[in-house]
Amino acid sequence: MIRKLCLAPIVAVLVSAAAPALAADTATPQSSDVFGVWRNPKGSVHIEIKPCGPETCGYVVWANDEAQADAKKGSNRGLVGMQLLRDFSSSGANEWKGKVFVPDLNMTFSGQVRLLSRASLRAKGCLLPNFLCKSQVWTRVETAGVTGRAL
Numbered sequence: 001m002i003r004k005l006c007l008a009p010i011v012a013v014l015v016s017a018a019a020p021a022l023a024a025d026t027a028t029p030q031s032s033d034v035f036g037v038w039r040n041p042k043g044s045v046h047i048e049i050k051p052c053g054p055e056t057c058g059y060v061v062w063a064n065d066e067a068q069a070d071a072k073k074g075s076n077r078g079l080v081g082m083q084l085l086r087d088f089s090s091s092g093a094n095e096w097k098g099k100v101f102v103p104d105l106n107m108t109f110s111g112q113v114r115l116l117s118r119a120s121l122r123a124k125g126c127l128l129p130n131f132l133c134k135s136q137v138w139t140r141v142e143t144a145g146v147t148g149r150a151l
Contacts, residue, residue, distance in 0.1 A: 031094055033118045037061060037141040046141055047084060049113075056096055056113075058085030071103035079103060088113060100125040 034056065039046045046062040063071070063079040071079035088098030091112070100111030102125065109125040116122055116137070124135035 031090065031115070034094070034096070034113065034115050034121065038121060038138040039141050040138055041136050042067075045079070047138075049085065052086075054089075055098070056085070056088040057083055057098075058088075059083050074102075074104040075106040077103065085111065085113070 035050055037046050037048045038058075044064045044067040045060060047058040048061045049056060049058040051057075060079050060082050068079045071077065071082070075082075082101070082103060084101050084103070086099050086101070088096040088111070091097040094115035096113045098111055098113075099108050100123070101108045109127060110129050111126070112122075112124045114122045114124075119140050121138050122135055123138055124133055126133035
């Protein structure tokens with residue numbers, strides 16, 4: 001009983017300290033929250049999603065050696081600086097549709113990005129619209145060093 005009483009204030013402090021961070025991640029995302037740098041599930045590629053005229057696009061700003069080698073095999077081009085998301089436009093609340101270039105395959109597919117929270121988004125690419133699809137959850141990169149600006 002004494003240990004429980006001693007731990008209660010510590011647990012209360014930890015929970016109250018973590019609450020603002022947890023609330024920020026679960027807050028309803030705004031459409032502009034999609035802009036920034038995102039990493040794929042493997043952590044091998046970082047893409048900056050940004051406005052490109054009236055639409056939204058995404059360029060590779062960092063890739064590990066393995067991802068760069070795979071891209072070079074498929075498309076014979078360097079991965080960093082390559083535009084992977086193009087012609088994305090709003091298709092609903094926190095959702096965009098456009099074209100996704102997959103450098104390993106040297107092919108372009110229909111794609112969709114859905115903002116799940118300020119910290120995560122679901123990227124989906126399909127051979128045909130909503131047919132033979134693959135989706136991944138990407139995570140926001142919270143560093144200023146990749147693009148030279150704070151996110």
